[in-house]
Amino acid sequence: MNATHPDTTLNNGQRIFSHADLDCKVRTFAQLLRSRGTRVIATLMDNGPAWVVADLAAAQAGVVHVPLPLFFTPPQIDHALQAAGVDTLLTSPRMAAHWPGTPLQICDLAGELVGLLRPPTNPVAMPPGTSKITFTSGTTGAPKGVCLDVDALHAIAHGLLWALEPLDIRRHLCALPLAVLLENVAGLMAPLARGAECVVLPLQDVGLTGSSSFDPSRLHAAVVRHQPHSLILLPQMLRAWIAWLTHRGERAPASLRMVAVGGASVGAPLVLAARAIGIPAYEGYGLSEGASVQTLNLPGADRPGSAGKPLPHARVRVSDSGEIEVAGSLFVGYLGETTPPPTWWPTGDLGHIDTEGFVHVMGRRKHVLITGFGRNISPEWVETALRSEAAIAQAVVFGDAQPALSAVLWPTREQLPDAALAAAVNKANATLPDYAQVRQWVRGAAAFSVESGLATANGRPQREAIYNLHAHALTAPAFEPQ
Structure with missing residues (x-):
């Protein structure tokens, strides 16, 4: 709350919503979900009041909510819709065009035009008490459904x-x-x-x-x-x-x-x-x-x-x-597991x-490296030291069975010279014991992103892809996943 609008609960930069405004919109949308017979709703929308209303209304109506990030790929979205048995998809009218032929209802939700679709799906069994399902992308990029109940949230x-x-x-x-x-x-x-x-x-x-x-x-x-x-x-x-x-x-x-x-x-x-x-x-x-x-x-x-x-x-x-x-406050289980x-x-x-x-x-735990000298090293530890330097935006460290650690680096600004990266590596090394210092590094061929194929949809580096793209520069054999 602020001094100018003490009853403000939501603000999208153009419109202010009071607590009464929000409660009314939540009750109305919850009733719409009940009238449609919705069991599981997925939201695929930008941040805004409409997303908030949908989330609160799903909880009020006893409907399972599956929030889907806009950065999910089409295969990931389709997988999530099927895995969760989504019977209502809430998205923008523009994105609704990706499901041609699917029954569509356009409505105003908190001042935003949204589309309600009925994707073809079958009901699925869920852990008892499931209220929300969050899909996480692992290193393979395949989303895994984590089921949460109201008490934990x-x-x-x-x-x-x-x-x-x-x-x-x-x-x-x-x-x-x-x-x-x-x-x-x-x-x-x-x-x-x-x-x-x-x-x-x-x-x-x-x-x-x-x-x-x-x-x-x-x-x-x-x-x-x-x-x-x-x-x-x-x-x-x-x-x-x-x-x-x-x-x-x-x-x-x-x-x-x-x-x-x-x-x-x-x-x-x-x-x-x-x-x-x-x-x-x-x-x-x-x-x-x-x-x-x-x-x-x-x-x-x-x-x-x-x-x-x-x-x-x-x-x-x-x-x-x-x-x-x-x-304490743990999930109730994974989708598809009993x-x-x-x-x-x-x-x-x-x-x-x-x-x-x-x-x-x-x-x-699964990323621990064992160097050629038998030292167990977590690469994230060294990567954190590297990213703590102002010149380094992204770093991935390798060295399993090697005599010393190597790294692939991406600068905070593309125009930064290699000398700046070298100085940053030296400063990071000064904070690390000798066995965990990076002895060889290479500038990345591209930023670690979904677009380059070097990161998952939620930003985790694709270590195998990064290694194999730069193996020639690191003068090491191709990476073999464990």
């Missing part, structure tokens, strides 16, 4: 409310797609539960295009205009914003009280660089199977370089093998918990 929203209450956050700017679970829960559900204002702009207005293109100048303009108290960013977005502000000699707006950063390892240098120019960055950690966020650094409970302490809804431990396990998740879920991430309770994430 509400527990996380209220856990965040408790943790952030001292910051008195009254306005949140959604800078990630609402279809991404982290923004959906932490950036929408939690602020709305507090009675705060959510600024839900089209993604291009916050600088996001596709799955991996980001313009920090647009994000900065949105932050300056709307003066939010909080944001959620991916590490690459934070890195680009820092570089843009530094180049211009500017600072972030003073309205910001919390900029949560997650989705990949952040590292202390990036957090401290952000804070030096007025971005109150705090690293967190979570996973879809835990219904988004489990740990978060907070003012007064902060250790840059860690992922923070567990939030009230979460329990975290480390197994004897060094794998992080989480409990086995319920165990009480403690193995995350696949390696890490440790220090004596003060801060969780440190060291990288993926």
Whole structure:
């Protein structure tokens, strides 16, 4: 809420919605879903009030919601629709044209024209209690359906409310797609539960295009205009914003009280660089199977370089093998599988918990490299050190069975010379033990993106593709996936 519009709950940059406006629109759309006999609705839309109304109405009507990111490929979308038994698809009239011959109803939803389609599908069995299904893209790009219930989602929203209450956050700017679970829960559900204002702009207005293109100048303009108290960013977005502000000699707006950063390892240098120019960055950690966020650094409970302490809804431990396990607010199961998740879920991430309770994430268990000298190294650890340097936007490290580590790098600006990358590697190496230092590197042939074929739809690097594209330059044999 703000001083000018104390009853504001949604703002799309052109129109303000009061709590009464929102409640009315949610009730009306929930009734429409009931009248259509909808069991499972998928949304394939840009950020905006219509997305928010659809999400809240689905919950009110007892309809399962399947948020689909716009960056999903057509095969991924079709797979998700079939796997979840979606009987109603909500999308823009323009995108509805991709399903010719499918029954279509055009309606106005929160001031936006949308299309309701009935895709051909069959009902599917789901874990009991399923309320929302989030599809995650693995390294193969095949989406996997994670089924969540209302209790888990509400527990996380209220856990965040408790943790952030001292910051008195009254306005949140959604800078990630609402279809991404982290923004959906932490950036929408939690602020709305507090009675705060959510600024839900089209993604291009916050600088996001596709799955991996980001313009920090647009994000900065949105932050300056709307003066939010909080944001959620991916590490690459934070890195680009820092570089843009530094180049211009500017600072972030003073309205910001919390900029949560997650989705990949952040590292202390990036957090401290952000804070030096007025971005109150705090690293967190979570996973879809835990219904988004489990740990978060907070003012007064902060250790840059860690992922923070567990939030009230979460329990975290480390197994004897060094794998992080989480409990509390877990998912109810995967689509297509009948086995319920165990009480403690193995995350696949390696890490440790220090004596003060801060969780440190060291990288993926399946990515551990064993060098020719027998040293076990998580490449994400080294990649975080490399990406902490201002010149390096993306880095992927290799070295399994090799005498030393090698890396493929992509600069923050294409025009940066190799000398700048070399200097950045030397600085990163100075922070690493000798066995984890990068001895050979090559400039990437292209940015790691979906368009180049070097990243998945959710931004994870395609390690095999990156290695094989650059193997000749790294003077090593072709990569053989394990």
